[in-house]
Every structure is written in C-alpha cells, then in structure tokens.
Amino acid sequence: MTNEHEDDVLRAAHSRRSFLKRTTAAAAITLAPAALVKAAEDKLDEKGAEYFEKLPLQIEVNGKPYSLQVEPRVTLLDLLREQLHLTGSKKGCDYGQCGACTVHVDGQRVLSCLSLAVMQDGKKITTIEGLQNGDDLHPMQEAFIEHDGFQCGYCTPGQIMSAVACIREGHAKNDADIREYMSGNICRCGAYPNIVDAIKDVVKKGGVK
C-alpha cells in the first residue's frame, strides 16, 4: 500500500518534469530562442520544474483540514514547523534518534522527522498543540506540570505525545514497561524519573482516551 503510493509519487513527479522540459523546449523554439536557451543553460528550467513538482496533499492537523501543495522531500516535521507554523513539535536530530518530533498520525505515535509529508495524504495528525481541549489541558499535560517532568521543555511535546500513546498501547503497566516504551524519547535535562511518575499518575487516575 505504502509502496504503491510511493510509486505514484515518483511517477507523478517524473511525468511533470518531463512535461515541463518538453514544453520549455517547445517554447524555446517558437518564442524567444536566445533568452530561453540561456535560461535552459542556466538551469532555470529546473527552477520552473520545481514549482510543478509540488504534490497536492490533503491532511487534517488538530482537527483542521489543510489542502496543500508540498515538495515530496518535505518531512512532516518541517511541514508542521516551517509551513503550518505549528512549532510545538520539535526537531532534536532530524534522524529519528531522539523522539522530540513525535506526533500522532491516525492515533499512532510517529516520528514526524522520518515521515514525508506527502505520505500522510488523507491522514489525521495530532500535535501537542491539538492535545488539549479548549483551555483544559490534557491529563498528561497536567501531570507533566505537577511532577515537573521537564526542565528546558524542548523534549516535552515529544515526551507527552509518546506518553499518551504509550498508555493507549497498553505499555504503561509498570515502571519497567514505561521506561522501555518511552526510551525513544531522549531528555537531555534528565527529567526521566519525573516523566515516569507523571505517566504513572495518569494511569492511576484512569488513563487516557
């Protein structure tokens, strides 16, 4: 399923580029040859081609639908941070090594830096900004504050998104489980013991939806 989708993406990109190159060449002959040949030499057609290489993307982020045109190489994390200006999801490495970028895609925790945006077509994304209910914080957010599950706060959105999923997955039955299933989220400030306490507290108080 995913592979087919990838193929589609690649085919689409390829055909757009070929089309554009052909039309540029045709235009070069019929219109202003010198300038356009020069443009081609300077690879300006690449600049134009790139515009057409954006792919359509329909996603829902925190309940809000977006209809976008996105370059295929844009990660979900960079889409969120740089284009939608939802900077709550953090970039700590960009290589899937730290968990700071954790978001939920259709309810599952996902490293958004390792996910291409165009592969999320039709999916529902929840980021830290979408976790609370109006002014009411999510119980996990409350618990992080109460147990001081952070210092600098940079890993925190990722920890919280992971923690919510960790409980949902049934991986928060005991301390060892929590530690194991939260180990993809690095906290360099070392708030781990407090984070574990926060998660246990949420479990004790009835878990998460």
Added chain:
Amino acid sequence: MDKLFFDTNAPMADLDRVDGRAKVTGAAKYAAEYDLPGMTYGVLAGSNITKGTITAIDTKGAEKAPGVIAVITHLNAPKIPGYDEGTNPAKGQTGGKGLRIFNDNIIRFNGQPIALVIADTFERATYAASLIKAQYNKEAPHTDLVDAMKTDKPLEGQRYNEVVRGEKDAWKGAPVKIESTYIMPIHVHNPMELHATTVRWDGDDKVTVWEKTQGVKSTQQSVMQAFKLEEKNVQVNAQYVGGGFGAALRTWPHAIAALMGAKKTGKPLKLVLTRPQMFTLVGYRPEAIQKIAIGANTDGRLMGMMHEAAAITSTYEAFNEGLVKMTLQLYACANVTTKYNIYQLDVSTPTWMRGPGEATGSFPLECGLDELSYALKMDPIELRLRNYAETDPENGKPYSSKFLKEAYELGKDKIDWKRRNPEPKSMKDGEWQVGYGMSTGLFGAFRGQANLAAKLYADGTLLLQSAVSDSGPGTATAMVQIASDAMGIPANKIRFELGDSSLPPGPTQGGSSTTSTLGAAVSNACVTLKKKLAEAAKKSPVFGGDVAVESLDFSKGELSLKGDDSKRLSYGDVIKGAALSSIDVIENAVPNPAMQKYSAYSYSVHFVRVKVHPLTGVVRIDKIVTAADAGKIVSYKTAESQMIGGVVGGLGGALMEEGVIDHRYGRWVNNNLADYHVPVHADVPHIEAYFVNKPDPVLNPVGSKGMGEIALIGFAAAVANAIYHATGKRIRQLPITPDKILEANSI
C-alpha cells in the same frame, strides 16, 4: 516528606514551574520558531578534511539550485569589522582567538564551515549545500591526545604552571599510597534543542537576533563587537532555551555566519545546526588523561597528593578550566602538587560543560580516595571525614557555610550504607554482583552582579524583569518564589520577564550562580519595594502616620501594623491611595564585600548501588541517592529536578558517553544521537535527591548556593567505585562499558 532532613523554619516551597503551561502545550517558542515575513534559511557546508587549506571552491551548482539566494564562502564573505581588530568577535573564552568564520582558507578541524547557503526553503538550502565542492591542500591531521603527550609540548603559561602546596612528592613517603591513571573521553553537551540563530536586520546598523543562548547580554555584546554596533541597536531575544549545559555560553561562529548572511541578502534568516554539527561547532568537554597519587598515614590522614592532568584544545584557542583545582580544595591536606597540561590538536575548540573542570578532575580524585580507602581497609566515608577541611585548604579562610558532613550523613542514611559489606565482590543478588559506591562533588559558590526592575501595580500584581535567559533550571520560577516569600504576594500574581536584552542587564546563566546573583537582586528589590510601600502608606489615614517599615507586616498582599492588624491595607490600595499607578524599583545587586573574608562552595555527595552481571559485564544502576549542601533551597520542585538532571548527565558520562574521533582522518565517528549514547528512560532508575537546606548567611540575602554543577560533579566516580565494590575490578577509563568490565582483572 522527609526530603527536608534538616528542617529550617521556612517550609521548602513547591511551586509548579511558572512556564510549565507554555512548555507542555507547545506554546513556548525557541530560537528557530519565529516566523518572520520573507524568511530565508541558512545551511552550513563543512570541510571534509581536518587540516590544510582550501585551494578551490566550486559554488556554481549551489548557486543555480532552485530557491538559492546567496552562497557565502571565504572568497566573498562580507567584512566583519570586528575581525580586523584582532579581538575575537565570537567572544573568546579563556585564551586564543575564536574561529573567524569565512575569514580565510585555512581548515582547522573536520567539519569546519566552508560555505553558507541561503535559500527560500530549508529543503532547498540543505540540498544546495550538498552541491558545494571544495578542493584542498591536505595535511596530516593530529587529533590523538595519547600521541600528543609523547611528541608535543603542552602549552606554557601561568595557568599551566605546577602548583606546589607544602612539600612536593610528600605522598611518596607515606606508609599507605596509591598511584593511578584515569582516562575520560570527550563528552558532548547535546542539548535537545539544536543551536539556532534567527536574524533580522532592520537597516545597516540595527539588528534583532533570536538566539539559543545562556546569556542574552553576552550575546548582545558579542554581536556589538563583531559588527561594531551600538548597544541600543542590537536586540537579542531568548525567551526559551532548550538546554545548554554550557554549550550556549558563548556566541559561536555559526551565529556570526547567520548575521553575515542576513546582512548580505537583506532578508531575515534562520540557521539551525544539524545534530552532527552540534558535535563540532558548539564545543564539548575535552578528553583528559589524569594521574593521581595519594599517600596517607595508617590512620587515614592524608600526607600528600599529586594530580597531573592532560587535556585537549584546538590549535586556535587555549581552552582551559579548573581540572586539578578540586584536589587543592576538597580535603585538608598540607602537601598537594598539581599540574595541568593542555595540548593543541586539530579539533574544534572545547568549552565549559556542566561541572566544568571539576566533573573531569573529580573522577581521578574521588576514585583515588576510594582506592586509598581499600588500601587502608577503612570506610570511604570515614576516610573523607578524617580529612574534612574545616577551613579552605587553599587559603585558610573560613567557609561562609559548609554542611558537607550533614550531606554525608543524609546520603549514608538514605542509601542504607550500613548494609554494605566492606569486602569487595562480597555481595550478591541472584547471579548479579552488588556494589555500593560513593563520591563527593564540590563547586565554588559564586555570585555576580545583576540588575532588575520591579513594578508593583495597583491591582496587586508584581512584575520583575531582567535580561537573563533560562536554559532549563527554572530561573523565573525560583525568582517568583523568592519574591512571593518576601512580599507575601501569591505566586500567580507575580510575573518574571526574561530573555530580552533590552531589560535591565542580568547575569549569564553559568557556573551555578544565577539564583545567588539574581535572587539577591529580587530579594533586595523587595526590601526597597517595602520601603516605598511604607512611604506611600503615609498618605493613608489607616495607619495614622505610623508607617516605619519596621512597624509593618507584609503578607497576603497587605500591609498591616504589627500588634494591631485591624490596621491593614492592600498593596493596591496603598498605591491607589498615593495616586500612583505602580511603585517602581530598579535594583543593582552586587556581591557582598563581606565575602572577601570567606570561602564558599556547594557540595554534593553521590551514593549508588549497582548490579553487575559477571558473565556479560552489564551494569545496572539500582539505586541512586544524592545529597547536597546547596544552601537554602528556594524552589524545591525545580531544585530536585535540577539535581536529578545532573545525576542523569553523570550517569551518561559514567556508563555510555564517549565522543570518538578516528585519528587516522581526524574525523568524528559517532556524531549523532544513535551512536553517541546518552541516557534514555530505560537507563535511569528512580533517583532520590536530598538537600541539607541550610542557608548560607553571607553569600547572598537569599541564602542559596549553586546547584547545577555539583549535581553532576563526582557522579562518575561513585559509579566506578560501586562497580569496584561489586566486582573487585577497578575500571579507570570512562565510559565503563561491559567490554571493559569483562577484560579487567579482578582483585
């Protein structure tokens, strides 16, 4: 509940972080998270070689790539006026000149930036940066400290002179002695937030910078010097800082590059380092090889100590820190010799990292004491108590406060030290070997200068402002707590504004001195506010003119007459009654001159219980107890987190962290978080942090001492000592990975 072992009259405050809500909702904005119209993205391309010169650089591919606006290299870099002065615009630290980015064609370390590519999107800038092609005249790299110690001469100068207290080599004549060499690799700060600079020039001589910095004022100064700008024209913002641990204490070359780039294009620019760049462009804790020798009488009294350290620095800066200082400071020992050597290698410049100096120096010292304790067949805590310094061994001064004995007691009790069988390799839990270890940490308790504005409004709210930044410890929370206690105003009615260089100048957050320095300013400002309130209350009929500050109580947001609390008035009514909109105070708090007569240190005592699996060499830290003498605890919750956080950092250094350079090429091998291991959830047990919580009566009016550094200092030694106790194997090289345990010989 019994965290407050030695209760002081004031209960330890337990305030939730004042910026907690912003941090758990994603509303907190860090340096790379400001959206400016027309934003451009800068990406640095780095050198593939370690040493040599660039002979040609081809930027055409990058320039023609889609979306690229400019490419800057040493060939076309705009002039940085501060470069010509010989002073280092990206502020030098302890010697030499910082890397003047794009100033010449010389390559000094692998990954040194050779080009800045600016494009209209991050992806386009990243791709275009990959198209930069350079040709080099390559020279053989020299990055190995072990080689350097054989072939090179260490740097000379006052900082590197041998220090001899008492008699040199006295340890050699002692009846009981140990002599060992300890090795510690490079440690890298790796805060979770990548270093980032966002720049907007508002004209030729006016700029706004959003920077990851531990000091907004020091960044402002660096930018002013580099670009020859006036203070009022350089605005530095750092509202939230995603960890620093020392890596954000100076203005690094990439920030200058970002300023340069934005100036050249006239567009706002955002530059975020990649994680691999975080290993070479923002410092690290230098690798060190250290010899320790300690001699004692049979009763355990120290007769002499020798500590000689060798560490690395870059070829262009002489970074140095107090590596051997702790050996001169911690114990009462008349005869101590130290020598500190640094070697210049083809690496980027190291910098201060949490517990700078002492974190490295405490490893041989506190393992050495442990070795000596076994040689003496004496309890390691007892050995330390026998050499307890009642006055500062360096200068004979009394301490402004010292509760290290209490911290030993506290920790010993909590870890249940009495269960420890002193015999190494004697304790078991199933197939696991069990061991107990301990160590001491010390760090100078400093206080600097701070300015602060305080405004008490007619609605009873209090605003405090200072140009500081908080990389995590919780500065605003602690300051709100201090003001709340002093003024009797609930914490939710007090706001502390920081992260803005236009506010009254505050200190840089480093050296565990923020609470001491800034807390003093808050405390003083509250005293002045009370005086002004009393003055304003003269206008009120309630007190009938009897408004000497001494005759008033200040609590629950009200003034009341001592002895007759029917006479009371809220702060707001006092202010309104005096026809004011607010009462304003500007405070400049300077260190207490009385401190000249005293020495001041914070202390930590770390206790760990480890389990070692003899067949696999796996180490599990089972229990951690850390007890600290950090003066009065201002904000318990954040203080506990800070201690825990330091311990986690120490645990990383003890068991897993190791920066690896392939010395054949001078190139980093593990410059990412998959290969450079830091502690994760599964590595970290429950950690118990305790505080003696006794105020220091001299250092500052709050009574606090520093905490950030001592939380980590000494921890690696406690782990190594526990592993020795469990296995009988003395591992003298960090990190203590299973292979080292399996290969080591048992006693």
